[in-house]
Amino acid sequence: MSVRERARKAFQATRALGLPDQEVTPVLEHLLKLFNNNWDLIESEDYRALIDAYFELKENKGEDNRKNVVGDYGESSRLPKRLCLQDSEGQASPTKCSARQILSPEEHGKPSSVNLQQGATFLNKKDSSSSGCSNSCKKPQQQPVTCEKNRPLHIINDITKGTENVKISLVGDIGKQELPKFTYMRDNIIYQDAYVHISLARVADEDCCSGCSGDCLSVSIPCACAHETGGEFAYTTDGQLRDKFLKACISMKQDPEGHDSVYCQDCPLERLKNEYKPEKCKGHLVRKFIKECWRKCGCNMQCGNRVVQRGITCKLQVFWTREGKGWGVKTLQDLPKGAFVCEYVGEILTNTELFERNLKGSGNEKHTYPVTLDADWGSERVLKDEEALCLDATFCGNVARFINHRCFDANLIDIPVEVETPDRHYYHLALFTTRDVRASEELTWDYGIDFNDDEHPIKAFKCCCRSAFCRDVKR
DSSP, X not given: OOHHHXXXXXXXXXXXXXXXXXXXXXXXXXXXXXXTTXXXXXXXXXXXXXXXXXXXXXXXXXXXXXXXXXXXXXXXXXXXXXXXXXXXXXXXXXXXXXXXXXXXXXXXXXXXXXXXXXXXXXXXXXXXXXXXXXXXXXXXXXXXXXXXOOOOEEEESOTTTTOSSSOOEEEEEOSSOOOOOOEEOSSOEEOSSOOOOOOGGGSOGGGSOTTOOSOGGGSSSOOGGGGGGTTSOSBOTTSSBOHHHHHHHHHHHHOGGGSOEEXXXXXXXXXXXXXXXXXXXXXXXXXXXXXXXXXXXXXXXXXXXXXXGGOOOSOEEEEEOSSSOOEEEEESSOBOXXXXXXXXXXXXXXXXXXXXXXXXXXXXSOOOOOEEOOTTGGGSSBOOGGGSEEEEEEEEEOGGGGOEEOSSOOSEEEEEEEOXXXXXXXXXXXXXXXXXXXXXOEEEEOOOOOTTOTTSSSOOOOOOOOOTTOOOTTO
16 A cells, blocks of 8 residues: 555544544654654554544644644654653654553543444454554664553544534543533534523514625624624624623623622422522522524625524544543634634423423432523523423433543633523523643633532532632542
8 A cells, every 4th residue: 555545544544533633643753753664563453553643742732832733843852751751862662562551541530421323433442463562662672661451542523413514533541431412513403391482573674684694793783683782893803702791701701700690489499499498599690692594684794793603613522531530622723812612502391391301310420510590590480390491411412522621721612692582481502711721721701600509409510620710628
């Protein structure tokens, strides 16, 4: 097989994971030099050496604040620890040891819970042609190299099964953890009793821009859809949140007591705690909403005020974390401040349905933390159970179900978005970046959990965020 053909196949393997060619190229060139042009080591186990080297160098990039990054290999460039096995002439010996003997495995921990086992690619399959690695592999004229027990790498090319605009891969060492078991959905769906009434008749003329055409952001005077955000669109022409709007949302998130709250006369959460004698409502923060144009509007789908409804456009990857948090999500590209990442998607349940679902569980299931859609609960004196809604992504959801919690200083923020209906019992929950986020950085958002509320219907988990502002003081 020619060198060109081998390189083409290597790029095919990395493209399947969403890795850009321009970043893989220098890694491949470096491995060829390191392995003395031995392609067998690179191709072994479905290009494990190449994939591991790419992610190792991405981690080094974050640790070194962009010093010695992928694409800038010099004599002083720091090699990933898994590849620093060179002889005295600076070349790795390709004899004896296989790629799995040269690459030490990453740490892994306990599983989180999703059914994605179909279509998965298992790397490090047992191979009769591979002799395995003993604990005394030696290179000529070199100290013994200790080879750790082989841990296979599990890769899923696209967990969305083609439902999203972009592929979202999953990568993790196969240890004790299982692949997550859930049904991937791009859009929220009603579980059973939730009341979500979507109809064009409910969208009044003053709540849409039927007279617009093309892109609403291109006109000098904002249309009716900008009324919700003070007569100014929440988005810039680049599709990012305006800085002023984003700062206001972050302030609400980080200092809720410094902003207005509303109080239910008969709070659904308090009813779940004590149906016969519920306590007074503890308050719900008055959230800022984004109102996007919709089907009754005259603009087209490329309108700058249709960001969330167009879906995910950035490259994301699910991976197994090293800090005991289970699965997490990282970005494979640099994201600017205020960029839309994804929507939190799940089953639409009433709070009673969620409470009963948790009671029926055995206690061994892995649940994602549900989201209460309470941004407008205080607008009515009494809220019916079918109108007190939440989102649960335990069994059905999208990539957001894997995004881990971080107290206070997370790099994502959740913002309510009105799209199909002015009825705010139901809305979309969109996640935007709070700052510039580098490629390979884990994405996190603050779930807004009160770790001291032992009576809350949804029990809090033990926080592993490691933030200096962690609110789980018991932890």
